Amino acid sequence: QAQLVESGGGAVQAGGSLRLSCSVSGFSYFSNGCMGWFRQGPGMERERVAWFVSRDGSTGYADSVKGRFAITRDNGINGKHTIYLQMDSLTPTDTARYYCAAGYRQAWQPNCLPESYGFWGQGTQVTVSS
Numbered sequence: 001q002a003q004l005v006e007s008g009g010g011a012v013q014a015g016g017s018l019r020l021s022c023s024v025s026g027f028s029y030f031s032n033g034c035m036g037w038f039r040q041g042p043g044m045e046r047e048r049v050a051w052f053v054s055r056d057g058s059t060g061y062a063d064s065v066k067g068r069f070a071i072t073r074d075n076g077i078n079g080k081h082t083i084y085l086q087m088d089s090l091t092p093t094d095t096a097r098y099y100c101a102a103g104y105r106q107a108w109q110p111n112c113l114p115e116s117y118g119f120w121g122q123g124t125q126v127t128v129s130s
Helices: none
Strands: 003-007 010-011 018-025 033-040 048-053 060-062 069-074 083-086 096-104 116-121 124-129
Touching: 003 010, 003 116, 010 083, 018 033, 033 069, 033 083, 033 116, 048 069, 060 069, 069 116, 083 096
Parallel strands: 010 124
Antiparallel strands: 003 018, 018 083, 033 048, 033 096, 048 060, 069 083, 096 116, 096 124
C-alpha cells in the first residue's frame, strides 16, 4: 500500500516562496503511473495544480499556477520517491491545503487524469497573507 507524507507548508507573505516535499513509499512508478500535487482552498473544489505527464519527466500545470510553480522529483528506487513543489510569487489565492497524490491511469488513457490518483497524503497547509 502506497504511503505519501507531505511537508514544507506554512505561512508566507504575498510574493514569497515555499517548497513542498512529498515522501512516497510503496508505490511502483510504472509507465502508467501518475504523481502530482493538488490543492483545496476554503469552500473550493479540489484542483490539480502540477503533475507529471509521463515518466520522462514532462510536466503539466494548471493555468492558475503556470509560470510560478514547478514540480520535480528524484529518481525513485525500491518504490520510494520524493516529489517537490516549488511555489514562487505566491498570492493569497494560493492559500489552500496542498496534497500530493499518486496512482495509475487506465491503459487506454494517454494521460493521467485528475481521477487517476488513488493514493493521497494527509496534506500540508499553505497560507499566504497580503
